Amino acid sequence: GGGCGACTVMVSRYNPREKTISHFSANACLLPVCQLHLAAVTTTEGIGSTETRIHPVQERIAKANGSQCGFCTPGMVMSLYALLRNQPQPSLEDIVEALGGNLCRCTGYRPIVDGCKTFCGVRMSVMRHLESLLVDNAGVPELFHEGDLLPQDPTQELIFPPELMLMAESQRPLTQTFCGERITWVSPVTLRELVELKAKHPKAPLVLGNTGVGLEMKFKGILHPVIISPTRVPELYEVNKTPDGVWVGAACSLTSLKTLVEKLVRELHEDQVETFSALLQQLRSLGGQQIRNVASLGGNIASAAPNSDLNPVLAAGRCILSVISKGGRREIAVNEDFFVGFGKTALKQDEIILSVFIPVSKRGEFVRAFRQAPRKANALATVTSGMRVRFAQGTDAVEDLAIFYGGVGPCTVGATKTCREVIGRRWNEETLNEAYRLLLDEISLPPSAPGGKVEFRRSLTLSFLFKFNLQMLQKLNEMVVKLPSCTNGSEPSWRWQVRPDCSDKRRLTFGTCRSQEVSQGQRGDDLVGRPVMHRSALSQATGEAVYCDDIAGSQGELFLALVTSTRAHAKLIKIDDGEALKLPGVVDAVTAKDIPGKKFRTFTGIDEELLAENEVTCVGQMVGAVVADTRQHAKQGAAAVKVVYEDLPDRVLTIEEAIEKKSFFKPQREIERGNVTEGFRKADQMLEGEIRIGGQEHFYMETQSMLVVPSGEEKELKVSHRVHLSHIESIAETLGIPSNRVSCHVKRMGGAFGGKVTKTSILASITALAAWKTGQAVRCVLERGDDMLITGARHPVLANYKVGFMNDGRIIAADIHVFAKIFTLDVSLVIEKILLHIDNAYSVPNLRGRATACKTNLPSNTAFRGFGVPQSMLVVESVINDVRAWRESVVSPPLQIREKNMYKGPSITHYKLQFDPENLLRCWDECLQKADYHSRRTTIAQFNQSNRFKKRGIAVIPIKYGIAFAAALVHIYKDGSVLVSHGGAEMGQGIHTKMQQVVASRELRIPVSLIHISETSTNVVPNTCPSAASFGTDANGMAVKMACETLLQRLEPVIREDPKGTWQTAFFKKIGLSATGYYRGPDTYMDWKKQEGQPYAYFTYGTCCSEVEVDCLTGDYQTLRTDIVMDIGRSINPSIDIGQIEGAFMQGLGLYTMEERKFSPSGMLYPRGPAQYKIPAVCDMPLKFNVYLLAGSSNLHAIYSSKGIGEPVLFLGSSVFFAIKDAVAAARKDVGLGGPFKLDSPACPEETCLACASCFVQMVPVPKPGSFQPWAIDV
């Protein structure tokens, strides 16, 4: 629905009147095909290919390592390409703006921006900072040489198709009518015709950008039998300037509106441009570039969305609409009477907005816009506002005042009563204090208001007025209006409140990626340890890379859509597919009754039903599936299946309810070192606390996708696109057939992050069941909403803790109890990982950890990067943070509590594993030094002293992460080319690239170009392990190495005999040129009875320092700088590993500070797509991001001394969480609230703002818990 940008294309149009061609980026998923008449659409496939010539944009993103799983890459390429077609030398800000509507879940954006930056004429930071790798002067490739890049040459770009130009010039425009199965699309060419059509079909929507109507039809199932497209009516695009303002055609896109107001702001007198400037501010952050390029001004107004960003400003700015209908024209003011309800305006059904009048402002009049959203860009506002005041000339007397809000009611609302009271009064503290009070009363929200966040939203209405006040005071000061001086004679309070600081300068600076050096003696063609581009990056950038849904359909192929439960806990009375089977295209339906074999999947001893048979246990549980000839028909079929339920009592939704009802899984795990009770007795101080950590959606860009093809006379099943032993087993068990009849293949996945293992087995089994029953190939590609609903997410956690410590900060005892929400799968593993990492980097002599898995009626959670560890470590760090906060509230200067409690010297963990923490401490010291931590702490303290509502915070977080958990086949052909198959699945982490480095450059000593890795396939390499737990490279690398060693051993006599011989020689000597390798990693174990073991082969260490700036009035924050030092042994491919580090850090930043999963009180997941669920975007990148790999580290336990890296770094995102907490602590101190305080994760703007406890937050009354039903519950 336009939120992720992966489908971005460029649309080009020719204007025959002006003889100009325009280019703009757009989301293909929202582009109606009927609207593309005479338009040229360019996709990444159209601008370059690896077969002919790649385009410089494709090349630079690929070479900068900006493509990992690659699913987002074509969209990134096209956003940048469209920008360059309009602006061949863009600025860095232009690039960030152009990429604002494109999400990437893998890279962390820095490498993408680095690749794009080369077009601004800025030297690549990647190259510059990887220079340290180039030590042996043996012509070893750096990531790329700037001089080798393809030049950008605008004259070489695709030309607009001349035949379209000719058609546009020669054809007399005629009304177009397209008739589909259910919809008629009419596109008139004259205004008269348009007016008549609207009179004839008053209910038909006018579709311009389709960003409102498209979403309704797609996600709400609304059907419009007639659609009118007025895009060819010229009057709707006219712009007329008058001395009083400007009339803007209602069909003008928001991008053209932005260009227009930018020009007006530049050209008109500063007194006149107040409304234009406020609109400009809103337009900069409204949606992504692709949305603004198509969405229209009239559409935004007529949609009357409650949180429209433009409507409050248009209303405050006294804008007027010119509307037309068969009854004539009239003008109507945009004000509180115009917006009458959710999506409703005072427009009559047959009225069309022709244009919008935006008046110029007068001297003494000021207009401002404010917004707060879950993400800085491409996110609908939580609350948005437009405010205008006019002062009597030369005074601070208020002549007129208008305040409008969005996001605090069903539509844009005006604070008319408040404004009425203020008009005529002087703009001073007394008036404003009265205004806050009135506003709180007037703009009220019931405690159960839709959208939740009630206290936050109410406090924002006040904070925005306060911000407006500060700006007006400054303006009045500039106008030399005498301002009241402070009663105590000191500097007036407004002055220090608005003192400019560097905080608003959100400038991206260059990051540093300093890496290891390869050894002096390493051969030039040995690529191990050197940065090598991801091997598929170019094909991903050119769109040639094949994902599951790119596999061509076969004849008779069917599509599958799932039927899911709408109840959290109920008996299944009946599943009636009668109506569904009558619908066009529907072929069949499957339920649990059709399963010939095992009806459930067992994982770690617990069963999960494939399809619910008698009872449903959560909303979103799969109860059946419909297969049809097209995706659309399958969806319609699934929607028509009637399921009859009988609700069951004792529904458990939250962890608290599970604790109360003792709804737990067994076994509960416990581990204790030392004597905790005794430790508490000896402690000088004790603290108790609690923290809740929300779950996290995987949000892999490619949703769960699979294709099952029955083939051969013996009914074999070929499954694309997952490859994991459990999938084969699951399919075979479901169908009651041997595993050797099922083969799984995968070329690549568009991200997985742990989410494509367990639930995928079930989905693959259901798809296979449908294929088995119908005898046809069946494709299942989940829509984003279904994927989020069905597949589960990271486990949410609630933890209670008690900590005992000495006055000098030494922690001597801790008791931590973690409750993880789970439903069925993955139970014991996650709670074990939680307990094994409950120490993180700290040696607590008396430590008790308990972990309990709660059984609730919410979708079962599943593995996600780190699998419990990121939750566990956040609890530990919160404990440490509380001790630090307590100590700082009584003793200053602050002390490094973390350093004091860290493991030092030969150490032993709470499960009695001996290890040496030397590299942990080295990472810590190096990070403090590289980040210049101590001097920045002082600067931050000074900043906080002189800023009341902006605070900065800094945090340094260490990590000690345990790694533990493959087979390979290598063929050499007679021409010397090599085919490698291994058990690791490529999902963006670069495993195929690393395997090439292992085989080619080190083991077989041949050029990389001779090596090919086709796909991961179970009929080539059976019994694979999941590519998980950061162990993929370790295991598969070792297996590939072993296979190569076998081959070399066989070849050695031939080489000795004839060193110049060819592979042919070996072939004729009857040497077997195929070999296998098999490696399952070192033996690991954990004895929970004895509470000891060797569960990990080694530890990956690191430290991260982040600094943030928080706006205490809105909870908004910006990461100013992040420095990471990681010990990953000797990296096989530093550029890929740095990419993994940055990507994992950003995922962690999302987990701890942005990504919210909200459930309704009946257990239904609310966020079901990018519109509601916000993952970090390019605007969330730290403004300065430095990554360093610890030098001089090695690791005896993994291939070539490398270390697993995929998972550990995710936790380092918590440094941003603790930096926010640090800033919040400074804000609380100003209002007299010292000492430890609770901040749950994610620390979104809501939590942060409320924790800052500003006077506005404190003004908002808090309803008594239990006295109302909240819109959303914390699970």
Ligand SMILES: Cc1cc2nc3c(=O)[nH]c(=O)nc-3n(C[C@H](O)[C@H](O)[C@H](O)COP(=O)(O)OP(=O)(O)OC[C@H]3O[C@@H](n4cnc5c(N)ncnc54)[C@H](O)[C@@H]3O)c2cc1C
């Ligand atoms: C991913 C995404 C992010 C977004 N982010 C934001 C945001 O941050 N802030 C924000 O304010 N909005 C946001 N929006 C909403 C977007 O701005 C509006 O949907 C858009 O402006 C509507 O314009 P449109 O041309 O696409 O309307 P369409 O979908 O084409 O039409 C919408 C409605 O308007 C009516 N209409 C259109 N033109 C006229 C006219 N001239 N006269 C009478 N009725 C008319 C139609 O009949 C229809 O009912 C976002 C939308 C998406 C999809």
Ligand code: FES
């Ligand atoms: S590379 Fe961007 S989502 Fe995977």
